[in-house]
Amino acid sequence: MVVPTDWNLCDIGSLADICSGATPSTTNPAFWNGDIVWVTPSDITDQQTKYLTSSERRISCEGLQNCSAVLLPKGTILLCTRATIGEMSIADKEVTTNQGFKNLICNKNISNEFVYYALQMLKDEMIGKSVGTTFLELSKSELSKIKMFVPKNKEEQTTIAEALSDADSLIASLEKLIAKKKAIKQGAMQELLTGKKRLPGF
Numbered sequence: 001m002v003v004p005t006d007w008n009l010c011d012i013g014s015l016a017d018i019c020s021g022a023t024p025s026t027t028n029p030a031f032w033n034g035d036i037v038w039v040t041p042s043d044i045t046d047q048q049t050k051y052l053t054s055s056e057r058r059i060s061c062e063g064l065q066n067c068s069a070v071l072l073p074k075g076t077i078l079l080c081t082r083a084t085i086g087e088m089s090i091a092d093k094e095v096t097t098n099q100g101f102k103n104l105i106c107n108k109n110i111s112n113e114f115v116y117y118a119l120q121m122l123k124d125e126m127i128g129k130s131v132g133t134t135f136l137e138l139s140k141s142e143l144s145k146i147k148m149f150v151p152k153n154k155e156e157q158t159t160i161a162e163a164l165s166d167a168d169s170l171i172a173s174l175e176k177l178i179a180k181k182k183a184i185k186q187g188a189m190q191e192l193l194t195g196k197k198r199l200p201g202f
Helices: 041-045 063-064 112-120 125-128 142-146 154-192
Strands: 006-012 015-019 034-037 058-060 077-080 088-091 101-106 147-151
Touching: 015 142, 034 063, 041 077, 077 112, 088 112, 101 112, 112 125, 112 147, 112 154, 147 154
Parallel strands: none
Antiparallel strands: 006 147, 015 101, 034 058, 077 088, 077 101
C-alpha cells in the first residue's frame, strides 16, 4: 500500500485515551433510574444513526460514584469490544457505558469522526485479536496496539470524515426512498391482486 508521506501509521493507543465501562450493583435501587445515560451494546445495535444521545437504562450520580465507570465527554467513540465487537457510536452528550465497551477519547489533534470511520475498516482485525470461550472480548492492550493510517493535518482528517458523513446521509436518504417505494408497491399489490383496482382496458 502506498501511503502519502504526510500521513502517519499510528497505534490506536497513541490517538486516544481508552476508558472501560462498568455496571453499578443491580441490587441497590439508589444506583438506578437517575439522569445519567448508561449505554449497553444493545443501545448501539438498536439505533440507526452515528450519534448516540439516549439509552434504555440510566444510572444515578450515586451509582456512578460506586462503580468504576467514568462520565465520558461528548464526542467520545463508544466502541463495543465484547460479543458485538466493532459496533460503535459517537456520544452526542456526556454518557457512561457498561463493561462491554472500550471508549476512545481522542487527542486534541485527532478528529474523532475520522477515527470513527477508520475503525470501521478494522473490525475484522479487532475480532481476530479478541479472545474468550463464552463470548469474544477485545482487551484494552490489544486494542491499543492496532494501527491505522492518519493524516498529520487534522483539517485533512476532518475533510475526509465530512465526505464519508455526506455519503452516509445520501445512503440514508436512498434507504428511506426505497422503503417508501416498497410501501407503494405493497399497496398496489393488495389492490391489483384482489381485483379492487383494474388496469386500463380491463
